[in-house]
Amino acid sequence: MRSATARRPRSRPRRPRLLVHAALILFGIVMLYPLIWMLVGSFKHTSDIFSHPDLFAKSYTAKNYPAGWNANGISFGRYIVNSLIVVTGAIAGNLLACSAAAYAFARLEFRLKKMWFALMLGTIMLPIHVVIVPQYILFSKLGWLNTYLPLIVPKLLATDAFFVFLMVQFIRSLPRDLDEAARIDGCGHFRIFFRIILPLSLPALATTAIFTFIWTWNDFFHQLVFLTDPKMYTVPVALRTFVDSTSQTPWGPVFAMSIVSLAPVFGFFLAGQRYLVRGIATTGLK
Known part of the structure; x- marks a missing residue:
């Protein structure tokens, strides 16, 4: 013993x-x-x-x-509101458009499906500098310059292939028996998508929302190109206006407003951190 x-x-x-x-x-x-x-x-x-x-x-x-809050004669709160408007529109566009495109690639059958999926993934490797000039010309002819439309409308067309791929991987992990059971009850693709796929895809949707928030909030290049009115500036462009190459830059206010601009990013990230980890772990991005 x-x-x-x-x-x-x-x-x-x-x-x-x-x-x-x-x-x-x-x-x-x-x-x-x-x-x-x-x-x-x-x-x-x-x-x-x-x-x-x-x-x-x-x-x-x-x-x-x-x-720093009252620099340049415009309240820094105005820049924060501008960024929140752009970020909210971008998140809504990516959640709706990318999830719909992902459902089509994951559940529907159509001609040349693999080719379109490969082309979609190929856009991830396309440098932004290649398409920024055609985009600028197009938005200029539409009269969208110096508005939020060039920063929001493309999100409604599922232009972020990374999020489409992320959601495709997640939807493919969901059992197809759920779809078959819904079809027996008389559901079509729209009802299956909105009542079954979207509620079960909460981790992937949260991951998309978090990444979209961070990337859009910190995006400097697009916002600098399409926004020219100081009252329309977002936070990254507004911070750039503090830096003056011809005189002394007020680094104290610059650092102060940089800290203020980081607060929403940290808050949004901490609020959805558990969904972010779960979404990445269940979408094949291991």
Whole structure:
């Protein structure tokens, strides 16, 4: 008969685990140091930011935030609202259009389906600089320049192939027996899509929404090309207006508004983090 001590599970040595945790904490601090430095710099005087590049300064000030908020004669809140409008339209467009296109590739049968799917994936490798000039000419003839339409309408046409592919992978993982049962009850493709596929695709939809929010919020190139009126600027373009190549740049207000602009991104990411991990883990992107 084995003794009681022999049946006890062996405890893992605590020292290696502590070393691993200490190394991870140190690595996290190193990764977060630029953000911490920018946060501290937002409370420094502009003259001290680069003369004392460490995390300490002779004095701190909170005036950078009101100065940056009201810079250029336009409230920074106006830029945040502009970005929220563009982001909301982009998220709605990608969720509706990309999910519909993904359902077609995953569930419907039509001619040259594999070829169209391959062409769709090929657009991921297409540089944006190749299509930006034709897009600019098209939107100029439509009279859409200096409006939000060039930044929102393309999302309604499922132009983000990455999200179409992500949802295709997720929908293919759903059992087709659900579709067959719905057809027996008299459902067509539209009812199957809206009542069965979309509710079950919540992780993939959340992943699409999070990535769309982050990429659209941080998009500088498209917004710079299509928006010319300062009142229509979004947050990335507005931050660029702080930088002046002919005179001294107010880095304190720049850092302050950069911190403000990061808050919605962190909030949206933390709110949907569990859906993001689940969506990536269940769409074949392992």
